[in-house]
Amino acid sequence: MSGTAPPPGDPQDVPGDAANPGEPLTVDTGERRGGRTAGEGTGVRRGAALMAGGTAVSRLLGFLRAMVLVAAIGTTGQAADAFSVANKMPNVLYMLLAGGVLNAVLVPQVVRAYRRDAGQEYVDRLLTFGFALLAGVTVVLTLAAPLLVHVWADSGSTSQFALATTFAYWCIPQLFFYGAYALLGQVLNARGSFGPYMWAPVVNNLVSIAGFGLFFALVVRPAGTVPGATGWTLGQVALLCGSATLGIVCQALVLVPFLRRAGVRYRWRWGLRGSGLGRAGTVAKWTFVGLAIGQLGYVVVSRVANAAPGADGTPSTQIAGNAAYDLAFMVFMVPHSLVTVSLATALFTGLSARAHDGDVAGVRASLSVGMRVVAVFTMIAAAGLVVLAQPVVRLFALREPQGVVDAVAAVVVAMAVGLPAFGAWSMCQRVYYAYEDARGMVPVQVAMAAVVVAGTLLGRALLPSSAWVVGAAVSMSVSYVLGTVLALRALRGRLGGRVDGTHVLRTHARTALAALVAGGAGYGTLLVVQGAGPAGAPGALLQCVVVGGVMGLVYLGALRLLHVRELDQLLGPVLRRLRGRRRP
Template sequence: MTGSGSVGRGAALMASGTAVSRVLGLLRGLVLVAAIGATGQAADAFDVANKLPNVLYMLLAGGVLNAILVPQVVRAYKRDAGQEYVDRLLTLGFVILAGVAVVLTVAAPLLVGVYAKAPPSQMALATTFAYWCIPQLFFYGAYALLGQVLNARGSFGPYMWAPVVNNVVAIVGFGVFVMVFGDAQSTDVATAATWTSAQVALIAGASTLGVVAQAVVLVPALRRTGVGYRPRWGLRGSGLGRAGQVATWTFVGLVVGQLGFIVVSRAASAAPEVAGQTAVAGNAAYTAAFLVFMLPHSLVTVSLATALFTRLSGQAHDADVDGVRRTFSHGVRVVGLFTVAATALLLVLARPVVDVVLATADQASADAVALVVQAMIVGLPAFGAWSMCQRVFYAYEDARGLVPIQVAMAVVVAGGTLLVQAVMPARYWVAGAGLVMSLSYVVGAVAAAWMLRGRLRGVDGGRVVRLHVRAVLAALPAALVAWLVAYVLGLALDTGLLRSLTVCVVAGGLGGAVYVGMLRVLRVEELDGLLRPVLARLRGGRR
């Protein structure tokens, strides 16, 4: 019970940090749209460049860290000389990150050419942005290295709260841009050829400075946990050979996944020009929609999965198969409760949500983004289950076992996106790619769960399926209520941000209340298990 309560408190703490960060992330996106727009050449150019360090981090470091660092650190702190091992791992990580960041920054034109296909002026602007943004790779990696050590030590909060600092810095920088150069609605900033060096430096510099701050704020938190890092060199006898094997297979799987994403990115960058319209979903619209898609995933799935991962790693190390199965089943079921509800509500409230998130965008751009949100959100429950399956594979340090699944998912994404380009008008390419990605998550979740059945002697499949069926039954009336309330409010209120915000709060709140009430009627016990630590924290705060 103590372990369960600890995980619950850890997940609640992380969820609170993630919630604040995501709210600020939405504000950051709103200010960025005010500065450079949601569609158009400049918005798409910056999106490609600013996405590169995130993609490269995920490819070269992020997945590798998730696959090896927590399991390795958990094992290290169970034996003598554990801190020495962690020091060697951190030193190696910092050196590799620095070297890779330098090489890839020099290769910025090549990378932009891989991920985008656009007019020359837009490609040139994206390359200039990339020189500023790619160095973020080192600081994203440092943030992940230090944060995962904190998680392995049971300190979950700082890792999830650090992005708040990042968002605050970026919001200030983007806001200064609007004050100095004007907003996207009143200037010709959307055209790539009009950009000056000062404009590039302010937008891209603010974005990069935020990532630097996100990494640096973890250093004091690390010291408070008693981790006194100092550089240590030499790999012999450190046990990193096994970690290197896991890292290699993780890298292979991520490369495979990126092949599918490259097809999507190039299709998105080409869509506005092929359609002959500026207010057509491109890379910037894709990112805005993905931000909405990731909000419920980040609030629940990431927070809970991160808290459970340490437990899974310890259970896997102790050969506690029954424990791993119970933890996995619990995670999938609790995540499913929220992802099913989020899917139902966002399907009917996509447009008002986008109007709030992109309050400064024009109506045509908001329409384009809302359609992409709806296409993406249908895959959210499968995405949550797939994420939990990945954590089990990583807990067993079996990144190799994921590769065939990742190949199948990449084939679905790449092949489906090419099919969408062949049969659909260009204005629907990004939405079509969103649907294809949703299908790939279903393929990944089903295949991974099937493979885990043998290793875990079952995955508690009957219980997981029953939970999701009851969640869908509860979500249907919730979505209906949300749609009816949104329709009535739309008739009663004038158009504008206030109406959209009111619809989101009232319709979303009533839909959520109906969902929770239906779960109570259906006696879904997982709801109590998730709400218990949250209610305990609220009662403690009142005292």
């Protein structure tokens, strides 16, 4: 999701969320489930701890990676936007051309294979097929780099187009290693080895951080500025893009030693006749359709964002483009990734079981609870991002002038207002997944993509170029609202004619009111801290801590006064664990 946020190679938790129109796709590694028996409780708990630890460390390093990348290439400007287009391209291509097949078809087959005799031989054939498919597609798409750059980027600037194409030749080969990482990781998961898959992105981030840091030390610091769109040497391109690609290569290769430890002895075997893969083709087909629809929206956003900085004839580093969009999206995704995903994942197992058993009332209740509990968190997260957009962006863009921070912060605000709707849409997606109905989401995805495309193009026609990316972000937020409404209407027929809408709307209204009160208190506190506190990064950190604390306390108090019972459902597990630790 994009790089994007989280950084390329960081495993995602939400299958399908990256297919939302207007969003760059990121590698989606699936639900990370393997065959488990009742006697594996200790192993599962150990695996869960390893996975959680790997995810947390990877995300922290991902933030550091983003900070170093901004220092090396900038947040705005032609070079930053060229690198943004090229480096996210393998993510998009992997999910669009291979991700649906690998996750919807090959991965389930790997899990099933190890539950029967001759499983390793069958897995060998699956891996051989997957590697061959990835290699062929990667070669073809690398050769087609100029065409792909033309699709994702407005080629108004010849020098920027040429630089993006050069970067793409170095970055698109990441596609093969993204796929290899997904395949090998799922084989390890199927064998009960969960840690390596989740910790491998840490290696990617470390390699990237080292490479980007070296680029900054050797290229940016001596010159005192980030290179423009012209004058790049082969060594500079190799150091910047090679570091990004080498990180993905290491992320995949680091899994190889763990295969032998897990008892996997891979041999090249060709042939899948009688494998049963054809029966899974329908799932892969509709997965591909949904991904493709989402990308139509993102292609328009990418092209408009790419054109914005140079729209007035002279390229400006104070106008948000593709790189600024990516940074804003990473900030936007932080609360969703850390909390909303965890809540949705916790509900998904029960939701799937109820859907399988035909328990319509149970599915409806799970959806209602999920949307209401997610609203409790996303409302205050959205308010926090709106109030703290500038100090949060400053923490990532330490060396950027205030004009650049303002440009990115405006995009963050435009995205943040759609965070509650994004959470609700994510819960609706879970119901479609529970019913294995990828086809049913397609009409909703078409409507969402239409909103993103129309809104982005309308913004380009009516707004100054400095606000084009903000217009695209607003369109995304509107698309989440529309997607949620349409999905609920479609699901109502499947869920007995109702979706507990009154209860859900009441909770959203109360949490929104509480978030507005907290936002007002937070804004007032921000003005005080800005006036009395230090400037720069220390001031930004202080503002985030103090204002975030004030907003959190005010929000909790307002929720209590408004009798929002879902707060107990959100905090209940944490409070129960704390009480348990206090007991003698």
